[in-house]
Amino acid sequence: MSGENRDLRSGTIYQNKGEHPVGLMNHIVAVGDMKVGANGDTLVTHALGSCLGLMVYDPVARVGGLLHAMLPLSKINPQKASENPYMFVDTGVPELFRQLYEIGGQKARMVIKAAGCGQPLGNSEMFKIGERNYTVLKKLLWKNNLLLEAEDVGGVISRTVYFDLSNGQVVISSKGEKREL
């Protein structure tokens, strides 16, 4: 199981296994980054701990984007946010939608899925960054009349996301097990 993860993490595309979303190109989205793409691309992000992974897809235009945001609000480090809006949920999510509109996506058709937002054990409120990431996302979506189609959030697990832009399929992998979201 771990061997599979290792190869996948180096970006190898499995043409013959049929269990992963396979695209023409695997694009890795790093922590605090975002990528948009079109039919044929697969967007992959690893090691979602307390970070938010947000997958947005327009099934008609067949365009989509994946955001891997680390922290809820940009006010904690405005300078960082101006250099890199994708580090924060409140600046990264609007930017993701903006870029999708630019390549033909339409708001009414967007299918939105979320993953990550985990937290360590214990009852320390201040370490609930994952929960705060999720709350800020929900507020943003609610304000814009958007809904989450599906989510796999919380807990102590670290997640990897495979987002196939030919059909919008999202596969979550954790501890060597994969499930469709």
Place this chain on the structure above:
Amino acid sequence: MKTQLLEMIRKDIGNFPGMPGAASKLLALLNNTETPLAEIEAILRYEPGLTANVLRLVNSAYFGISKKIGSVRQAVLLMGWKRLTQLVLASCVSAIMDKPVSGYDLVPGDLWRHAVAVAVASEGLAKLLNVGGVEEIFTAGLLHDVGKMVLGRFVEEHRVDMEVESYRERSFEQVEREIFGMDHAEVGALILSKWGLPEDLVLAVRYHHEPDKAPKPLSTVDIVHVADIVSLMIGIGVGREGLQYEVSNEVTSRLHLETRHIERIASETLQWVHAFTASMQPE
């Protein structure tokens, strides 16, 4: 079975690579009160490769020194010799810690990136919280998980036992102890003792998951505990066990830690790691 396992683990600790000669000679100087510049130069004179690596680190963006440092002497004058010694140690262990770690499912480079993340996040936290007397915190952060390199293959072999339902809410080092009689923190501490590192460093590694069990409260232990969890949360070197570690409330209150401190450090750590590790790639 536990006794047998423990015996095997102890044997592997015994076989773990020793600290390279130059680093251990420099570490032996750590008790000096005056700068042993001549000794340092003498030790590094016969290690041109190591010296080149160390100077690359000295000139990394992490330290932000504007002029180019070209010699050991200049580096000692500008950064102090204790800092230089830390960087010699970092250069020496990077080769060991760059390897993949089975069991925790860390790919090559993951453990090293996590080590650097905890080192720089610990320094950042100490500064942000105005905690003094933690000169060796960088090294403590760097070495806190070295025990995973020994325990990894045992974790791999006992994966099924370790992932049963009843262990899901237990901090992962407790699960390790239950199965093997020893956790990765204790294994790491034994490796550091074998290397002859100072006691406070050994304690920081030993108690980084259970700071409340330390024989005395130590700021280095508390800060490494927090920096470790933050680095895992932001996905730097997070392994198969994910975030299955418990945050100590005693530590957060001892450090007067607030949400804004954690988030601020999280927002900076990635760039610090990049600034430090980018310099280690040969030009």
